[in-house]
Amino acid sequence: MMTRRMFSPDVVENDSFIDMSCDAQLLYFHLSMYADNEGFVSNPKTVIRTIGADKECLNELINSNFVISFDSGIVVITHWKKNNYLDEKRMKKTTFIDEKKLLIVKNRCYFRxxxxxxxxxxxxxxxxxxxxxxxxxxxxxxxxxxxxxxxxxxxxETIPFQKIVDIYNSTCIKLPKVVRLTDNRKKAIKARYMEYEKDISIFETLFKKVNESDFLQGINGEWKANFDWLLKQQSMVKVLEDQYINKHNQKNKESELVKNAIFGQNS
Structure with missing residues (x-):
């Protein structure tokens, strides 16, 4: 349902919102424009395809608690009532009654x-x-x-948030330092930490590989990686798989493999 919508600075200028990727922020605005008068969106996947966003952006909004999802595929804007002041008497009620029953409102925010x-x-x-x-x-x-x-x-208590940040700051000295351990950063650390079976050494390997890449350090151009980018699921996989390694380093590794194969066979 396309209509006029409002956005509260308390929501969209909040650090948690700004810490999200630009694509996730853009998707939030578009979902809000498609929402009904109570903040429910029936077709989030269509909205994602329409604006050409990545599916992961919706997960980012959900994980950051700016959107609440339901098994039916419907989503609702968490801070809808903070953003929009609609006259209850003239407002058209949502048709998603079953989903609405799973919500309560506190401080003008939805909770499931x-x-x-x-x-x-x-x-x-x-x-x-x-x-x-x-x-x-x-x-x-x-x-x-x-x-x-x-x-x-x-x-x-079980997740070494600060230790991982300290490893990054001491290893990736050419990248922007992490000075604030935000809620979104904690969520990203926790997600990656659990994915790699609570092995903190994987982060040491990740950050060391950054130092093997001129591209990630911004030596070959204006762009350079940062902590938030490295902790994204796809980014972390690519770095660990040496997809950003320098070409000469890759050739050296291939040469070493060839030498080991030859001498291994002759021995």
Whole structure:
């Protein structure tokens, strides 16, 4: 549904929003333009194809909590009510009733609460006789906040965020230093750390390979890599697979392999 939409500076000028990729930010604006009057978007994949964005941009918005997704493929803009002030009497209600039932609103932001969140128990629910899906929002909201904070504390204790940043700063001396460990950076570190089976040595290898690439260090041009780019899933894979290694280094490695093969066979 294309119509006039508003965007709050509290949302789009927030550090968490600015830390996202430009493509993810662009997708956020386009999804907001296609959203109905309550912030639901029925065709996010169509929007992605229309603007030529990468599918990973939607995941970035979801992981950064600017968009909430549902199993049906529908998404909702998390801060919709902060961005848009619509007259309830004249507003056309959303048709996505089932998805809306899985949400509560706190501080003019949507929060998803359903059987998969594991953030509440039966004692905290006030079930009505007519509809067991309805519950007392204020009690559940408190449960969500308290349990989310506790869960994050436990998770953050096991992930060496600062150590990985220190390895980067001390190894990649020609790249921009990391001075702030933002929430988005923590999410990226956690994602890559879990993907590589909690092996911190993979980050040491990653950053060392950066020093073997003139391209990544910006020696051959104006662009250079930075911490946020290196921690993207696709970027990290390419660096670890030596797709940015200098050509002369690649030739030296190939020569060494040939020599080892020859001498290995003669010995």
């Amino acid at each position: 609460v359903d059987h998969d969140t594991k953030l509440m128990n039966s004692k905290e629910l006030h079930v009505t006789p007519k509809n067991s899906n309805k519950f007392h929002a204020s009690i559940v909201e408190n449960s969500i906040v308290e349990n989310s904070i506790e869960k994050n504390k436990k998770t953050n």
